[in-house]
Each structure stands twice: as C-alpha cells, then as structure tokens.
Amino acid sequence: MVKAIRVYEYGGPEVLKWEDVELGEPKSGEIKVKIKAAGINYLDIYLRKGIVGDNTPAVPYTPGLECAGVVIAVGPEVTSCKVGDMVAYASYPVCTYAEEQILPADRVVPIPPSIDPIVAAAVIFKGLTTHGLVRKCFKVGPGHTILYHAAAGGVGSLACQWANALGATVIGTVSTKEKAVQAKEDGCHHVIIYKEENFVDRVMEITSGIGVDVVYDSIGKDTFEGSIACLKLHGTLAVFGMASGEHEPLRFQKVAEKGIYYTAPSVLLYTKKPSDLLEASKELFSNIEKGVIRVRVNHKYPLSQAAQAHSDMESQKTKEAVAVVQMDGLAVRVTTKRWAGMGEATRQVSVTVGGNGWAGMADSGGGIRCKRWPRTISVASKTRNGCIDIDFLTVGSLRICDSLDTKHMNMTN
Known part of the structure; x- marks a missing residue:
C-alpha cells in the first residue's frame, strides 16, 4: 500500500482525498518510480473540475501531470532506464500525486545530476509547455515583439526569460505591482498592470500602433478580444489556457480583418513522440543548467496537503512554480x-x-x-x-x- 491523492467526484479542492492505494508491479514497457516531488499546474485544476472535455479523466483517479523521482523497478523489455535512475515525467495519464507510481517508460526523461529533483518536478510540464510556445508554435527570435498574459505565473516566468534570451522584445501583463517587479526580473522589457491600465492601449503605444507578432494567452474569456486587438497584420494568437473561462467562438470576420493566425498549442501534442519529448527536455534542462532560465519553487506543500495547494493557486496566492513534495x-x-x-x-x-x-x-x-x-x-x-x-x-x-x-x-x- 502507498499513499496517494484520489478524486471521486469533480469539484473544488475539497474533492482531493489522501488515502491508501494498492500499487502493483510494472508490466512490459512500464517502470515503478518513488516520487520525490510532483508539480501542480492549472490544468490539474481544470481536470479536477471536470471541464477539459474528452481529456478529463474518469473518476476515481489520481491527479497530477508532472513529477520527479527515482526508478525502483522496471518491467520487462524496458531498456531506456534502470533502477536508480532519476527521471521526470510530464504526460498523460494523470497520476503523479502519489508516493509511488507506475509510469510508461517512454514518457519519462533523465534528470541531469546538477538539477534538484524538486526543481525538475516543478518545471518539467511548464518548461515543456514553454518550449512548445516559443520554439514550436511560434518560433520566437530577434526582431519579434511578443505579448504574454500572466507573465509572473509558472509558465509565464519561464516563457519571458526564454523569449528574452531568444532576442525578442517581451511585453507582459500582470495583476499587481509585486508581480510587475518579478516580470521585469524575468526579462519583460515592458510590464502592464492590467488592473490599472488598458493593456490594449499600452501595447499599441509601446509598438507605435503596429501591434505584436504573437500573443500568448492562457486567460481565455477575459483577454480574448483584447489579445486579437493587440496583434499586428498576420499576427499569431496562441491560446493555451482558459483561466477565466472559455472564450467566445472566433468569427471569420475577426480573423479576416488582420489575416491573423489562431492556434491552440498543446504540450502533449508537441511531445507525443518520445524522441520529441527527449529533445525538448534536453533543451529545457540545458537552459536551466546554463542559467538562461531560473526556476523559483516559491511554494512547497506536503503531498497530503494538495487540496490546500490547489486552493492557494486558484485564489492567486501563489506565483511561479508550485510543488507538492514527499517527506x-x-x-x-x-x-x-x-x-x-x-x-x-x-x-x-x-x-x-x-x-x-x-x-x-x-x-x-x-x-x-x-x-x-x-x-x-x-x-x-x-x-x-x-x-x-x-x-x-x-x-x-x-x-x-x-x-x-x-x-x-x-x-x-
């Protein structure tokens, strides 16, 4: 028996239950991992609420999309890792809020010795998401101007640092002056406190009325129309979240006015092939080792207190990376x-x-x-x-x- 968080019904943080579960041995293509830490993402919250359509897991289930831990057993025909290896996981099936877990061997990646497992757990899903945003969905480079909503969030902190390192001019939106300071530290050239000023007006002022090459929007409903207004001709709107709810349907006329591109990037699709997953994780960890990306795990909770971690994240008491960790x-x-x-x-x-x-x-x-x-x-x-x-x-x-x-x-x- 091992301890794990279990969900028996969709709802608020209170549906996260800490209890004993039976865990068998790994089968062909599987490994058993003793989990050192598991990261928490907004997608975990959406899944807990049951609002992610076909990707919502059926209850009961163990939540969690990312973790880091040590391999303690391998199933038949597994050659990609061995007992004692430190690995990170960021994928479906959701299952990482647990002391130990059986994972598909082709969905884990090695963690370099120089990287703390807690950092790896807190960054792997967000970091791979960031890689997909700035290296795949829209290849950010010198001369580009980007707008990133929620620049002080877990993905935002990484994306702004990475985009800055790639040579882009980075504009970020945040909710408070405290978060504005952090966004500046993370490479934002311009920071907009959206509760104090109209972000569309400020973006157009900053860009001399031209607009930005790409908007990265994880907010959804509340920012959707404004994000479109901030785009330059043939700009790209990348919507990868819905923190404020799902946005209205995109009308043809809105697209045609500027000839914009709309995309809904998914880290799970960008890393569907094991080779792509390995390549992306290597680039992510390399940037962390070189100091291109700084990861701050500002919030750590015992695994048994995952409900409190979810509650704090939803009430915006957290910023940057959040992890639930083993004792x-x-x-x-x-x-x-x-x-x-x-x-x-x-x-x-x-x-x-x-x-x-x-x-x-x-x-x-x-x-x-x-x-x-x-x-x-x-x-x-x-x-x-x-x-x-x-x-x-x-x-x-x-x-x-x-x-x-x-x-x-x-x-x-």
Missing part, C-alpha cells in the same frame, strides 16, 4: 561531551530546527508529527557512546539551531 528521511546525530562514557541510557533532548519548508519527526507510535518550523522538538531516546540519533522527515533545508548544551554539542546528518 524524505533525514537522520540527525546529536553528540555531546556531557554523555561521553556514560554508556547506554534513555535521556531527554530538545532540539530546535529551522530552515525553509516543513519538518516532521517520527513519533513512538510510528506516525508523523508535521509542523512548520522553526519548532523545538523534545524527544526521549537512547544514547550510545555519547550520541543520540533523531530521525526527521524533512522537506527543504534542515538546520539545527539549538540543543540542551550548545557549548559542547556537535550535530551532523
């Missing part, structure tokens, strides 16, 4: 001169942990106490040769800040 074990050894030579005994020790993220400690009943840190944790445990071992389950960085005797205490992991 990996970390043994902390506390050594003190006070206990040296005293033999085996049970003693009480208090330790304060600090850092970024969550910490949990296995209790005597085998359960997990999970708290945001900094926390002071008291534990009674046996000491041997002046040492006491404490097992933590931790996400993020763990820092030992204090103990019974800081003057003589040495702590290692």
Whole structure:
C-alpha cells in the first residue's frame, strides 16, 4: 500500500482525498518510480473540475501531470532506464500525486545530476509547455515583439526569460505591482498592470500602433478580444489556457480583418513522440543548467496537503512554480561531551530546527508529527557512546539551531 491523492467526484479542492492505494508491479514497457516531488499546474485544476472535455479523466483517479523521482523497478523489455535512475515525467495519464507510481517508460526523461529533483518536478510540464510556445508554435527570435498574459505565473516566468534570451522584445501583463517587479526580473522589457491600465492601449503605444507578432494567452474569456486587438497584420494568437473561462467562438470576420493566425498549442501534442519529448527536455534542462532560465519553487506543500495547494493557486496566492513534495528521511546525530562514557541510557533532548519548508519527526507510535518550523522538538531516546540519533522527515533545508548544551554539542546528518 502507498499513499496517494484520489478524486471521486469533480469539484473544488475539497474533492482531493489522501488515502491508501494498492500499487502493483510494472508490466512490459512500464517502470515503478518513488516520487520525490510532483508539480501542480492549472490544468490539474481544470481536470479536477471536470471541464477539459474528452481529456478529463474518469473518476476515481489520481491527479497530477508532472513529477520527479527515482526508478525502483522496471518491467520487462524496458531498456531506456534502470533502477536508480532519476527521471521526470510530464504526460498523460494523470497520476503523479502519489508516493509511488507506475509510469510508461517512454514518457519519462533523465534528470541531469546538477538539477534538484524538486526543481525538475516543478518545471518539467511548464518548461515543456514553454518550449512548445516559443520554439514550436511560434518560433520566437530577434526582431519579434511578443505579448504574454500572466507573465509572473509558472509558465509565464519561464516563457519571458526564454523569449528574452531568444532576442525578442517581451511585453507582459500582470495583476499587481509585486508581480510587475518579478516580470521585469524575468526579462519583460515592458510590464502592464492590467488592473490599472488598458493593456490594449499600452501595447499599441509601446509598438507605435503596429501591434505584436504573437500573443500568448492562457486567460481565455477575459483577454480574448483584447489579445486579437493587440496583434499586428498576420499576427499569431496562441491560446493555451482558459483561466477565466472559455472564450467566445472566433468569427471569420475577426480573423479576416488582420489575416491573423489562431492556434491552440498543446504540450502533449508537441511531445507525443518520445524522441520529441527527449529533445525538448534536453533543451529545457540545458537552459536551466546554463542559467538562461531560473526556476523559483516559491511554494512547497506536503503531498497530503494538495487540496490546500490547489486552493492557494486558484485564489492567486501563489506565483511561479508550485510543488507538492514527499517527506524524505533525514537522520540527525546529536553528540555531546556531557554523555561521553556514560554508556547506554534513555535521556531527554530538545532540539530546535529551522530552515525553509516543513519538518516532521517520527513519533513512538510510528506516525508523523508535521509542523512548520522553526519548532523545538523534545524527544526521549537512547544514547550510545555519547550520541543520540533523531530521525526527521524533512522537506527543504534542515538546520539545527539549538540543543540542551550548545557549548559542547556537535550535530551532523
């Protein structure tokens, strides 16, 4: 049995249930992966609501389109990876909000050793989406001017950096001044706070009335007409999301006025062939390694709190990459001169942990106490040769800040 998020009915974040599931062994062409982290995308929310048409999974199902983890078993005839490989997944079937999962071997890609698995999990689907937008659907290059809605979002942050590196002039729309600062850092030459000014007027002002070569629109209904108005003659409108709802049908006259091109790019179609998936992921990871793209995972949640992560994303409390992560074990050894030579005994020790993220400690009943840190944790445990071992389950960085005797205490992991 492993733990996973399950959905039994379409609806709000409350339909995400944390429970035990049976997981078999990989069959031909499959691998079993111990998932280190799973990314969260707006598409996960659309699927949870049941509003993605034929692509909506039938209930019950385990959500999640992207993850990173280590291969722990391979099925017959699998030669593309082996036990111990660190891999990333971004595809259908949805299934990644789980401690372990069976995945199709031809839909995973290797993660370079230099890239943190949590970063890989948070970026793989968004990064492949970005690759499709700027390298496939409309090949961005020097001399192009692009408009990107939601420039501070998960895909937006990547797309603006990538488009800037490709030589384009980047215009981004955001909702707040805080997000405007981030968009500037991510390569936007011009940032429009759409709640304070009309984005169409500003785009036409910036482009001297010409318009932009391409609009990348994941908002849908609220921005659709304005996006068309921002296009230059023969410009391209790439609609790849519907955060505000589905837009009105595109009328022939609207297309004919400027001879525009309309497309609905899909990362799943651009990476349908395993060779295309591998090529796109290599370019993505290479750009991360070279610093062309910076990935900020600003929000991390324990996997069991996926419902809270969805709620925060929908209420726009999050920006950039969001990940739900597993609690990996970390043994902390506390050594003190006070206990040296005293033999085996049970003693009480208090330790304060600090850092970024969550910490949990296995209790005597085998359960997990999970708290945001900094926390002071008291534990009674046996000491041997002046040492006491404490097992933590931790996400993020763990820092030992204090103990019974800081003057003589040495702590290692």
